[in-house]
Amino acid sequence: MSSSPPVPHRALLAGLLAALAMLGPFCIDAIFPAFPEIERRFGAGPVVMQQTISVYLFAYAALSLFVGAMSDAWGRRTVILGGLVVFLAGTIGCALAPSMHALLVFRSLQGASAGIGMIVGRAIVRDCFAGPSAQKLMAQISLIFGLAPALAPVVGAWLVAWDGSPLATPPDWLVGWHALFWALALFTLALIGLCLAVLPETHARERRVAFLPRTLFSNYRGIVSDRQFAALALVLTFNSAGFFVYIANAPALVLGILRLDQNQFPWLFVPAISGLMLGALLTGRLAGRVPVRTLVGAGYAVMLGASLLNLVIAFAVQPARVPWTVLPVAIGAIGVNLVAPALNLLVLDRFPQYRGGASSVQAFLMLTFSALLAGVLGPLVAHSALSLAITSSAFYLIGLIGWRWYRRVAKRIPEKIDGDAAVIAAAGTSAD
Template sequence: MLALTSIWTTILLAAAVALAPMAIDMYLPALPQIGADFSAGTDQVQLTLSIYLIGFALAQLVCGPLADRFGRKPVMIGGMLLFALASVGCALASNIETLQLFRFLQALGGSAGPVLARAIVRDVYTPRDATKILALLAGMMALAPAIAPTLGGFIVAFMDWHWIFIVMAAYALIMVAVIAFGIPEPLRPEHRQPFRLCSLLRNYRRISTDRTFIGYTLTSAAIYGGLFAFLSGSAFVLIDVLGVAPEHFGLYTALTAGGYVLGNMASIRLASRFQPDQILFYGLIITVTSGATMALLAYQQVYSPWAVILPQAVFMAGTGMVLPQTMAGALANHPTMAGSASALLGFTQMTSAAGAGALVGLLHDDTPMVMATLIAGFAALGLLGYLLMVQRYPAQDFKTQNASS
């Protein structure tokens, strides 16, 4: 077993969390092909992503409290087994409705990784230290959206989209073995919470009325909306509208993932010089500026892959600075309910993401305009959440440098 504070444990957690973005990013290049195979419209194909996000959001509300009661490892292992089985179901789907059903089940299992990885970081580290670990974890996790679309594009080009889900299933089974034998249980017995409906509702009520939690969570959710507006619309915009070949799609999106990594690295480097909320503000300014640039280019009818990818790469750099701060800030006040707090944070993020995905599918007009406008709008909402809530109710533990930092 590895030590919980080991860099190898952080790498394993990143690999576990990567299962969720992989389930989104790897099949993006296949969306047009799936629509053609099932004779389904853009809105129906897009629904396979929105349904995944809805299931992901709902499952977290139960996954977090279960982990607070029974421990992190059993719930994470069970979730990944469900993910593997549902992935096989997706591969065998014979129509769009069956694919949507198994995508929902896939999301129920896939939610365990991100929720419990955040909770484990909060179990082990102080809130201020957690911002650095979450940034490091997110930076490593960004390899998934960099690699997954490229791999998915090659599978679509040279094999068949069904094999994308077989690869997902195999990855999940490998992670089950790694988690089972690689890391110890981080939740101490004295911190376990009873899993009773009254206790569950009481915990969620306590967390959801914490204004600090609300501020960081809403800010994070808005940026997630912008991120998933891109993920939902990028395949249709780049492949169908701008003529990018499916096997090249991943190379373009890898640049946006590179922006995310740079943002995470900047977040880690700036942590010794600036308060977390200052880094959060700088990141939000970057997302607003880049989102507005993409929207302006779209309204000026500058229709080129680079008019989408370059602003999005900068947006992702800002996102890489924003998300570690908002995640750590949202969990700061709830050390004994980290699983439930992480679940409620994730539920709000994924609800925003699902809404963004649904809007992209419904409003798509065969131009980049809808996607770009939504990205800019969600970025502006994130900055508004910071100004109205985070500035007024900051996480207290962010204000002092911890001795262990």
């Protein structure tokens, strides 16, 4: 770096970047308690309701290919502010949607812009800090960000149940499921104001590169044709899917299989997110101390052990109930985040000259499969705890097969995770 850009206080920057990153997962999970009311309002069935997640994720995945390159060309602050304005428009559109089709259109607009804070926020950290400073800031962001998926359904349930107090006779378009989107709109407005006030431009004009789609896709073609990248992308995608199959089908699991109410989504989300955070914490402590093969092997031992426990409980506990049905989900999440940071590092180091591009392509593949899982496969397997357990176990097993494939095609696997890995370990893997 030729010079260090001006930045706000570290704690303020960590809070702001974490809040920006929280938009994506919060917007997925907060809507779950509103499913029954939206179903009644528009006469939509469970399969149609799942599309509110899948269209969001498809749009999220598509834009993830371009966001990093756009911020390299036009500046971090500009892209973040533009994304927040688009997200605000999509959120207001959801609140006022007159039909299910309109709701899905505006959900896709939300998804297209929700990931900008996370993707560009990481670039801001790397613009401003290096080494231990960057590691510490990423850890602070990860800690705050990790709370979003656990808090989202709790906040969503409270907003859906809000009766408009202290307003005397609130209009229908303000309360119920509408209140969820109005609250998100207010939060987005606050973020826009905060970014205008304190977020500097951290990517100097002299360091910017032109946004050239032809060059971008030429690089991407080289990335996806690489066998080692393909193996690692398979591993990361299916490891994540083994966990995400429960998150994507949270309404069916919580409201249908477990027969809880809209205020009891924390029975799933709190253990699941706690598992992810514990896995990220363990990886951060072990990074640089434990060989990569050992770390990944331990992660798969946890995932496959959780899968076996999941199958046993699904057979033995009838009908499904808490905490037994959600316990293996939390344990599996620990294994997912034991494995993910090391594998993300291998992806980035596979293409040192195109690290951002490699990360974008890998994220695109993972998010696209997550969208298919939420909108197509999920409704087919979310009819019982056993079918979910079998599907999750199969995904973890495919991930292990992908890891074995990678070990065969790779010429060398680093023994240790280097200094930069601690930054990735601190970021971990989110629920979405």
